[in-house]
Amino acid sequence: MVTRAFGDSVRVFATAIPVGLIIGPVVPPAYVGPLSILILGAFTVLYTYHGGMRAVVWTDVVQTGVYLIGGLSALWLLGQGVEGGWSAILRGADAQGKLRLIDTYTGIDRPHTLWAGLIGGAFLSMASHGVDQLIVQRLMASGSLADARRSLIGSGVVVLAQFGLFLLIGTGLFAYYQGETFARPDAIFPRFIVEAMPPGLTGLVIAAILAAAMSTVSGALNSLAAATLHDLYLPLTGRKPDDPGLLRISKTFTLVWAAILIGGAMLYRNEGTPVVTIALSIASFTYGGLLGAFFLAMLVPRALQRDAITGMAVGIGTMSFVVFAKALSGWFPSLAPTLAPFAQIAWPWYVLIGTSLTFFTGLLSSFTHAAPVATPSDQGTRS
8 A cells, every 4th residue: 555655646746747837937946846746635635535436436537538638639739839730740750760559579678569568568457457446446336347347448448549649749749849858758748738838728738637647646545545444444443344433534544645645745756767657667566466366366265365465475575676676786786787687677567477476476375274164155255
């Protein structure tokens, strides 16, 4: 849960960038970043705290609409802002190799290859849409199993279209700024919004970016509070799930996690790596442990809770070492040659590696004890 919170803190930091560009002229530089994060966090906490899951779902619907309208508006403006329009943008991008769709490279040191997308991306999607409370809570709120299935499949279609839209925007920005190099990649689109868009559209696209972030953060707050309540608070206190007083406790957890997310965003420092890469990397190395434990429970009847915990400890611990191998190389230069192979592993492979380590460690652990005696209720649950 802490790792999920840090990943969402990075997203809050990224979304505060355009807010900072807007208030920058009227606020002292030292206060721009913290004030932007506080503004964004406060409004998100407000409706999540008072509205709960219903507020999260319905605001997601509205925010998604604003988000897509803002993206399409940016697409149109880029076509107007580059001489020759989109035909010139695409010709120039193609000439510089920016439109290459498929990279068949078979190594695991590049993140954007065909195999990283098909294999690594499949495991990442299984984890994010199958075992992550952030998505599962939405599926559980569906009216029926059929509705949940339709929303899950529809999500994949919408995400694909969304990626296509913003990849095109990135291609347009490359042409608009004529290949200029930026110290902070995450500031490119916000700069275009503030400097190149007319006032009305500036507000719309800023709203679109804020909508996307608030949607993610509100869902994260709700899922973190729910997981804390059901996975930690109830087992430790022995209270019943239908206790009416738990609503107040859940809201308290929402405020606690909000403070952690906002605090993490204010402490985060951008060092030039796109925040989307950082956020996905953070999520990916814990997703492997979650997905591996899920497979263990589904496929290995003899596995107990302690086997899953052992597998997750090994999987997440090993992936933590992989994720921070590059940083460790900087801290301990003498270890750099040893750490180099681990530091080169691209983040799309983290979930697959973590899942495999967790599952096989748990499987081996399950053979250190007698198989549990299955009860009729257990058999019905597994079927």
